[in-house]
Amino acid sequence: MDIENIVIDVKDFSFSYAMSDGETQKNALNNVNFKVCKGEFFCIIGANEAGKSTLCNALVGLIPHFFQGNMTGDIVVLGENTKDATVADLASKIGLVFQDPFNQLTYTTTSVAEELAYGLGNIGVPRAEMHRRVKEVAKTMRIDHLLQKNPLELSGGQVQRVALGSVFVMNPEIIVLDECTAQLDPLGSKEIFDVVKVLNERGITVVMADNDMERVAEYSDHVLVLHENKQVTWGATREVFADLDFSSLNLRPPVYVSIVEEYIRRGLWKKEVAIKEKEVITISREILNQ
Ligand SMILES: Nc1ncnc2c1ncn2[C@@H]1O[C@H](COP(=O)(O)OP(=O)(O)OP(=O)(O)O)[C@@H](O)[C@H]1O
Ligand SMILES: [Mg+2]
Numbered sequence: 001m002d003i004e005n006i007v008i009d010v011k012d013f014s015f016s017y018a019m020s021d022g023e024t025q026k027n028a029l030n031n032v033n034f035k036v037c038k039g040e041f042f043c044i045i046g047a048n049e050a051g052k053s054t055l056c057n058a059l060v061g062l063i064p065h066f067f068q069g070n071m072t073g074d075i076v077v078l079g080e081n082t083k084d085a086t087v088a089d090l091a092s093k094i095g096l097v098f099q100d101p102f103n104q105l106t107y108t109t110t111s112v113a114e115e116l117a118y119g120l121g122n123i124g125v126p127r128a129e130m131h132r133r134v135k136e137v138a139k140t141m142r143i144d145h146l147l148q149k150n151p152l153e154l155s156g157g158q159v160q161r162v163a164l165g166s167v168f169v170m171n172p173e174i175i176v177l178d179e180c181t182a183q184l185d186p187l188g189s190k191e192i193f194d195v196v197k198v199l200n201e202r203g204i205t206v207v208m209a210d211n212d213m214e215r216v217a218e219y220s221d222h223v224l225v226l227h228e229n230k231q232v233t234w235g236a237t238r239e240v241f242a243d244l245d246f247s248s249l250n251l252r253p254p255v256y257v258s259i260v261e262e263y264i265r266r267g268l269w270k271k272e273v274a275i276k277e278k279e280v281i282t283i284s285r286e287i288l289n290q
Contacts, residue, residue, distance in 0.1 A: 007174055007205050008036040008059065008094075012073035015054055015063055025070060027229055028054040032073075034224050034234040036207060038173075041200050043216045043237070044209040046226030047250035052209040053099055055226070056178040059207065060096040061087045078173060092123055095167035099178040099209075104163035105151050112154070112162055113138075113147040119170050133169050141165040141195060157188035164192065174205040181212070213254040217241055217275040225249065242273045256280040263287060 013032045016025035029051040036042045044052050057063045061082040064071040075082045078093050098104050109115045116134045125133070138144045141161045146154065151162060160180060167175055177196065181189035193215065200206045210216055216223060216237065223240050225232040227249045233240055246253040253261075259280050263269035268287050274280050 002037060005038040006035050007038045007078055008034075008207070009076040010034050010055075010059075010073070011076070013055075013058060013075055014070075014072045015058060015067075016070045017054075018068040018070070028069075029058075029226075030230050032224075032226075032231045034222075034231070036174075036205060036222070038205055039200075039203055040205055040221045041219050042205070042207045043220035043223045044207065044226065045211060045213070045216060045223060045251065046209075047211075049228075050226040051229050052226060053178050055224075056096055056099075056176050056207075056209055058082070059176050060094050061085060061090040062096070088122060091119060091172070092170050093172055094174040094176060095170055095172040097164050097167050097175065097177045097180045099180070099182070101156070101160040101163035101180070101183075104166060105159070110150055111147065112143060112149050112151055115151050115162060116147075116166050116169050119166060123170075133171075137165045137169040140168070140198070142191075157184055157191070160184060160188070160192055161195075164195065168199065172204070174207065175199065177206065177208040177210075179209050179211065181210075211251065213246075213252060214256065214277070217254040217256065218277070238275055241275045259284075 010032055014030045016027045018025055032055065044055060046052050054063065057067060058075055059077065063069070064083060065087050077090060082090065106115060106118050109118060113134055116137060117130050120130045120133060138147055141164060143158065143161050143165060146158060154162065164180065181192050184192065196206060196208070197219065220237045222235060223237045224234040225240065225244065232249065241254065241257060254275055256277055256279070257273055257275055260269060260274045260283060263283065269283060274283055
C-alpha cells in the first residue's frame with residue numbers, strides 16, 4: 001500500500017451509542033482498522049446491524065460530533081483527525097449519501113435547485129459559481145428536468161438522485177455511500193450505480209456499504225467485512241472473497257463464486273476460485289472444451 005496515497009486511516013475505532021435513557025449504551029463497533037487509498041473503490045459488507053452505517057457516520061465525522069456516545073481510536077481523513085475537524089469542514093472533503101435518502105433532504109427548501117445549492121450556501125460559495133455547479137450536477141445526475149420541483153413531490157429514485165447530487169455538488173474528494181441503492185428497483189439501482197462508477201473513473205474515492213455481492217466483486221478494489229459489530233477482515237476483494245465463509249456471516253456469496261466452487265467440488269476445475277462474471281464464462285468455456 002502506497003502510504004503517500006492514503007486518504008482514510010481508521011485506527012482502532014470503536015463506538016457505543018448513548019441511549020436516550022442517558023444511562024445505557026449500545027455497542028456498535030469494536031476495534032476497526034483499515035486504510036483507503038486515493039481513487040479506490042472500497043466496499044463495506046456485512047449483514048444487518050453489523051455496523052456499516054455506524055462506520056459511514058464516523059468516516060464523515062457525524063460520529064463523534066453529532067451522535068452521542070463513546071468513541072475510542074482515531075479516524076484520519078485527508079490528513080485531518082475527524083475529532084478535531086467540524087462536520088461542515090469535513091463535508092467539502094468527504095460526503096455521505098445516507099442509507100435512507102429522505103434523511104438527506106433539508107426539508108427547508110422549496111425546489112430541487114435550492115436543495116442542491118444548500119451545502120454550497122453554507123460554505124459561502126458565490127452565487128454565480130453556485131448556479132454553475134448546480135446545473136452541472138443536475139446534468140450528471142439527470143435531474144435537470146426536476147430543478148424547479150418541490151423535493152417533497154419526488155419519487156424514491158428521484159430523491160436518491162437528488163441526495164447523491166447534493167453530496168457531489170460539494171466536490172468532495174471522497175464519497176461515502178451507505179447502501180444507497182438498497183431501496184431502489186434493479187433499474188433505478190443500476191442508474192445510480194452507473195453515476196457512482198463515472199465519479200470514481202473521474203478520480204473520486206468511493207467508499208460504499210453494499211450487500212450486492214456480485215457488484216462488490218466486480219467493482220471494488222478492497223473490501224472490509226463486518227460481522228456482529230466486529231471486523232472480520234479487510235483486503236483485496238479477490239483475496240478476501242476467495243477465502244470468505246459467507247454463510248457463517250449471514251451473507252450470500254457472489255453467484256460466480258458459488259458456480260466455480262461447485263465446479264471445484266465436482267472435480268471439473270482445479271485452479272483458483274473466480275469472483276467475476278467474465279472469469280466464470282472463460283472457465284466454463286475451458287471446462288466445456290476439455
Ligand atoms: N442511532 C442509534 N442509536 C442506538 N443504537 C444504534 C443507532 N444506530 C445503530 N445502532 C445500533 O448499532 C449497531 C450497528 O448498527 P448499524 O446501523 O451501524 O448497522 P448496519 O450494518 O448499518 O445495519 P443495516 O444493514 O440494518 O443498515 C446495531 O446494534 C444497531 O442497533
Ligand atoms: Mg445501515
